[in-house]
Amino acid sequence: MKIAVCIKQVPSTNEVHMDPVTNTIIRDGKQSVTNPFDTYALEQAVQIKDHLGGEVIALSMGIPATERLLRDATSRGADRSLLLSDRSFAGADTLATSYTLSLGIRELGGVDLILCGKMAVDGDTAQIGPELAEQLGLPHVTDVLAIDAIDEQTVLCRKATDNGYQRLKVTLPALLTVVKDLNMPRMSSLPGILYSLDSPFESKTAADLSADPARIGLNGSPTQVVRTYVPQRIREAIVLEGDESQLAEDILNIYSEVI
């Protein structure tokens, strides 16, 4: 079975840095990590490969530094990786990104199964998985919390709902987005790391993919972010000292300021 896992580079800290002009997240590759939800997708893909044989390909659209995270995926069981990287991809919203990723899947010659994390922890849209499936004309299931059975033709999975789960059988090829705790992502092994250093890695540009310039990057993004900001932390602890009357006065002053 040929499985593609979509991987996104996200900032490792909660405080992201925004470009004040484009209102998009500045991604400089420093301190970035694999989107945590994607690590569960990767683990599931590797478990399916261990069960059915085949190959796992890690796929990402991102800056050149994303190669580090794709090679990390190959240290945890992926066989090879494909990076879609081009300045013209910058500023893409979910529509442009899913279009670009669909070109990546076609570049791979099609796959039997695509696994994505349910969402990225920086954008929180949860749109890429469904949109990618639509771009490719594939069936998809979101919020998968377990895969009960899989063979070359179908997958039987459980989709989390507000009240429990639905059990769904889907014909392959298909796309699933997974929630966390679907499995326990493995640590890299020593041979895995050594393999990843020389593992097959390809990087493709917009031209390589024959991408439509009107459908990629900012040009292909109808979404306009008007303003994004990091909320200011306003909690503060103050230690008051003094005698009782002083303390009472201080507390009263603080209340007056706040109310």
Next chain:
Amino acid sequence: MDLNLIKPMHDDYTDYLRDESRAIGQADSISFPKNEYEVASLLKTLYAQGTPITVQGARTGLAAGAVPRGGHILNLSKMDHIKGIRQSADGHFHITVEAGTILSQLRKRIEQKKFDTADWTNESQQAFEAFKDEPALFFSPDPTESSATIGGMVACNASGARSYLYGPTRDHISGLRVVLHDGQIAALKRGDYTASGRTLSFPTLQGNQITVDLPTYIMPKTKNASGYYIEDHMDAVDLFIGSDGTLGIVTEVELRLQPLPQTVWGITCFFSEEAAALDFVISARDTMNQLASVEYFDGHALDILRYQKKHNPGFSKLPILPDHVNTAIYVELHCQEETDAVEGLKTIGQLLEKAGANPNDTWVARNESDRDRLLFFRHAVPESVNMVIDQRKKTNPMITKLGTDMSVPDQHLKQIMAMYHRMLAERNLESAIWGHVGNNHLHVNILPRDDEDYKKGKALYDEWAAEVTRLGGAVSAEHGVGKLKAKYLEVMYGQEAIEEMARLKQYFDPKGLLGAGNMIEPVKGEVSQ
């Protein structure tokens, strides 16, 4: 002095009667001085009254050094100011902190290069500007409890996993200020006052000269935190490091920082045979220079983790342990370049194969989230053991964990491991062993099931202290002696050395009130476990 500083003990202060060793003491009064002047005033007053004084930091110690034996508790937790930075002629940066500064908070400030510099001298502020331009620096000692205070770490010469490469706290202290029993203060910078042979002399700020003949004993050539540090031509700073608050009160510490390695990779290696694990350790430390720590976990420790992962939701995030393994070795590579770490990894792979282990049975952590997973795994071992003990304590309050802290020279590693396993099996005692195998420094933890087990465990502890001494080792390698290990000091050094230590202490503490019960075994004990 503001007499309000001395507060009579009441229920609000019960926590201050114990530390992480779980020993419980008693006291009549407590104080939380805010500066050195208050410490000196308190000391003068209390000493004149003949009140025993126990110094406390965050009470994370494991040898009951901070557990009071009557008298007064001098708690330094409110003295937590970072007072300045200087750059020495050799380019190193040194940070001066008050003794109550918490390690984790200090680390954060160093990492973020953020300090409140309003009260700093001009020189400090200038050095801080240079410090900000410097590549990342760090203070390496890493005791398990990062909530320890710097003063507490100095008191017991704390170590941690990374002391395999960087050495214990002692190696990173470049100065101290110490309040002596009569309120005089010694400001000691490393290199300023060294002993002539075994006679040490240094001045106080009040203009007096302290001159003392040091004991004659020879310390073991192994990782050691037992007894006063004594060497020919030693530095005055070293006398107070590891002295368990028995010679004076350390109020201020100057720490020397060093460059933070750019690449830190952690590797947990699993083995089906302990012999293979020990072969791997011995060959790795002989051939590799990137190793910052070399840690060990025996099969019982791994079984406890397997149980916790299955039955305790708090541990469900532990990575899945391979079924067929019974020993784990954790090594950490510290390198400036990633290529060096890759070379280190390749060497580890070769050494694992040579030892008969499978390189696939490894967990490699190269980023923070994976390192956190491995750290969680390592910390889960002592935490799980404490939970087992707490559970048993509910039915039998007498039961407490018996944990050793002994080290031996390199050539005796296999011998000492074989001895631990054999004697534990002979006495049918439940146990878990882990620790700093790179320094042949294992924590053997006996988990008594009943009073009988507890007694057998205590007896075993005594036998091991004697055997470790015979092999040229130390009875306490990192936790310090405190109260719980005081009786083993005599086993290790002999009666004559203990008398010399007592004489040294008497010079600095004529009434025997400082850190009463620490290190020098008292005539009658009041601290109970």
